[in-house]
Amino acid sequence: MDASKYQKYFTADGFWSKLKKGAKKAGSKVIYSGLLLFYALESPKTPRRVKVQIYGTLGYLILPLDLVPDFLPIIGYVDDLSALALALAAVAKSIDKDVKQKAKNKLRDLLGDDVLKSKAIIDIDGKLVVDQEKSEQD
Numbered sequence: 001m002d003a004s005k006y007q008k009y010f011t012a013d014g015f016w017s018k019l020k021k022g023a024k025k026a027g028s029k030v031i032y033s034g035l036l037l038f039y040a041l042e043s044p045k046t047p048r049r050v051k052v053q054i055y056g057t058l059g060y061l062i063l064p065l066d067l068v069p070d071f072l073p074i075i076g077y078v079d080d081l082s083a084l085a086l087a088l089a090a091v092a093k094s095i096d097k098d099v100k101q102k103a104k105n106k107l108r109d110l111l112g113d114d115v116l117k118s119k120a121i122i123d124i125d126g127k128l129v130v131d132q133e134k135s136e137q138d
Contacts, residue, residue, distance in 0.1 A: 007052065009059035018062040019110065028111055029120040033084035034061055035103035036095055046094040057087035092131035100125070
């Protein structure tokens with residue numbers, strides 16, 4: 001995915017609007033991934049080149065016209081999740097404990113306390129650790 005192509009579509013207001021409208025439908029995996037990227041974008045520790053990729057990915061997320069329309073049941077967010085997963089793997093080094101905590105706090109606000117114990121959230125955190133270790137070896 002060419003992130004720069006979608007960067008112009010990202011706005012913080014658009015991001016929050018998309019999350020609020022589609023939080024339950026998109027599911028915790030999409031929402032948590034988006035929140036991780038959003039808070040990594042806000043972090044002063046995140047390098048500029050990484051922020052460009054995040055802008056592109058979040059721009060794609062809030063773009064009204066997706067490859068697979070979001071209103072389609074179950075599969076509507078598959079393309080969004082794929083783009084988010086690729087971006088998370090690429091920017092894993094920029095996702096520190098502070099970014100994770102902010103994302104989890106907001107996720108709890110949006111979807112309730114139980115969501116933090118879900119397999120989806122645990123899987124994302126585990127994948128981030130693996131991706132961070134890989135990037136440290138490179």
